[in-house]
Amino acid sequence: MIMTTFDIGYFKAVIEEMAAMIEVERDYLTSLDSSIGDGDHGINLSIGFRDVSKQLEQFDTAAENISTLFKKVGMSLLGKVGGASGPLYGSFFLKMGVAAQNKQAVSFAEFVEMYRAGVTAVQNRGKAELGDKTMIDAMLPAMDYLTQHQEADDVAAIMQEALVVMKQGAESTDNIVAKKGRALRLGERAIGHRDPGAESSWKLFECFVKKLG
Ligand SMILES: [Mg+2]
Structure with a gap:
């Protein structure tokens, strides 16, 4: 059996990949938000992840751990990202970081536990349910898929499949009205437009997949 470990170096590379991705996708994510929101999603994430990149310049993977890494990212995004x-x-x-329990490396099942903690935090904050046209529509099906397969050996394949599930979840927001967020006011006019948060959440998850093995 091949054991895949998710170590501090992997997670730092994932966060750097996220910051680079947000720069590339900034205008696209903002254009999605222009259609049904206030047109700042890509710009906001770019401001946040630029701060994250700055924080990571000083980040010593030997002295730190996965919890302190994710806490830094969470604090940057809380402090810098509007909306x-x-x-x-x-x-x-932040909650992914707490779930990592100050470890330098985690198993796949522990990674899934971290992801579950992160998605649960989003649910607790946003109070969104499946089908409300939010990032939860992408995150929740992926969380369930990962939980069902957290003891599997072929981690790369499971992660890839979870990404597909997330993309499908994001696509599902195209054809529904919003029950949360700014798009709520648009009613039926939100139909035909993708939720920007659902789209950015699978693109962020793709960075976890890209940096595997
Ligand atoms: Mg916005």
């Missing part, structure tokens, strides 16, 4: 997504993504990373 609804700052508190949501900030809580997501």
